[in-house]
Amino acid sequence: MTTQLLVNIALGFAAVCYAIALLLNAWRILRPRDVPDRVLALDTLTVNAIALIVLAGIWTGRLVVFEVAILFAMTGFIGTVAYSRFLLRGDIIE
Amino acid sequence: MMALVDMVVAALLVVSGFFGLVGSIGLVKLPDTMTRLHAPTKATTLGVGGVLLASMLAYGFRGQPWGHELLISVFLLITAPVSALFIAKSVIHRSLSPRDLPPTGRPAGWATFERDAESGAAQPTGALQQRE
Amino acid sequence: MSRVLPHPGLTLLLAAVWCALVGSLSANSVLFGVMLGVVIPAVVRPFWPETLVVRSFPRAAGYALLVLWDIAVSNVVVARIVLFLPRSALRPAWVTVPLDLTNAEAITVLAGTITMTPGTVTADVSADGRALLIHCLHAPDPDSVRDDIKSRYEARLKEFME
Structure with a gap:
């Protein structure tokens, strides 16, 4: 019973860490040095959001939350690649 | 047994929360885009990996499915270097010149610049495809 | 063998990924996973002509x-x-x-x-x-x-x- 409490405290700690991380990422997206910097911040934001979603999944125990995390991972990666490719070539699909 | 698993899960969650935060602090604190690239690609990936491993342990030992977490962590582990490479290439393309980089030690130059010289900045993309 | 299954490793991987996505190891999902593992490598074959060789x-x-x-x-x-x-x-x-x-x-x-x-x-x-x-x-x-x-x-x- 006590170890369950331990897990809950750890969940809360991790959630606070990732919430602060998301705020820092959002600040970097609003104030980037140049465009690749913004893409990088957006990529990091997606990965941190996945972590927060998975934490919610552990907390609630609902399986559907993990499917959301999979979709986030896929769209986040494709978004980063498409954005960088646009910066590199000025075109996404050749 | 369950108590031990829970303790490992809690430790993993704390460590990964710490690394996730460090990755984002690095993103804000380091001086330019190339150095900033280091913190998120490594620290954030380990942070997410730790959270997913914790979830796998928490559910796997209770006999519930844990395949999704495994898929997400493998996917992130494979895609993180690819995203990093793409961002690095766009930084090189936009704000660096061959003089800023060390020589390749080969007759050919770095791929990003060769590509620039080959296609030209304002060239329509149809011409580019024919040449390949 | 190589005409039907250009990448045997990829076939196994795709089947495993499908089972993990569905979250079950029932005969139904394994069969469909193997089907995907046969069809997808055959479709993407023109993009990946060489086979990855892992010696050990x-x-x-x-x-x-x-x-x-x-x-x-x-x-x-x-x-x-x-x-x-x-x-x-x-x-x-x-x-x-x-x-x-x-x-x-x-x-x-x-x-x-x-x-x-x-x-x-x-x-x-x-x-x-x-x-x-x-x-x-x-x-x-x-x-x-x-x-x-x-x-x-x-x-x-x-x-x-x-």
Whole structure:
């Protein structure tokens, strides 16, 4: 019973860490040095959001939350690649 | 047994929360885009990996499915270097010149610049495809 | 065999991924996974004509464990640099790593490994594919970084790929 409490405290700690991380990422997206910097911040934001979603999944125990995390991972990666490719070539699909 | 698993899960969650935060602090604190690239690609990936491993342990030992977490962590582990490479290439393309980089030690130059010289900045993309 | 199943490993991987997505190992999902594993490699075959050859699977597994361990270590190193090293003491550096590997898949694995391990990110490849451009977060001695990459990762990759 006590170890369950331990897990809950750890969940809360991790959630606070990732919430602060998301705020820092959002600040970097609003104030980037140049465009690749913004893409990088957006990529990091997606990965941190996945972590927060998975934490919610552990907390609630609902399986559907993990499917959301999979979709986030896929769209986040494709978004980063498409954005960088646009910066590199000025075109996404050749 | 369950108590031990829970303790490992809690430790993993704390460590990964710490690394996730460090990755984002690095993103804000380091001086330019190339150095900033280091913190998120490594620290954030380990942070997410730790959270997913914790979830796998928490559910796997209770006999519930844990395949999704495994898929997400493998996917992130494979895609993180690819995203990093793409961002690095766009930084090189936009704000660096061959003089800023060390020589390749080969007759050919770095791929990003060769590509620039080959296609030209304002060239329509149809011409580019024919040449390949 | 090779006409029907151009990449047997990919077939197994796709079936396993499908089962993990569905979250069950019932006959139904395994069968559909194997079906996907046969159809998808056949469809994408024009994009991937060569077969990936892994000569020794125990060595590949050993390499994967080494890389996972190095990822954990590299995070502690990077975290210390991010949190405690003042900006003025930071020494970023570009390093050229000449390659002995020639196989495209092996070079891809090496580039990914370099990105995930201590303080280095693969930034570019030379146009002829024989050298990698590495960016180091904090490298007072860039030559040692290059020697480290060549002896620790490239030599091991050479043993079981290409």
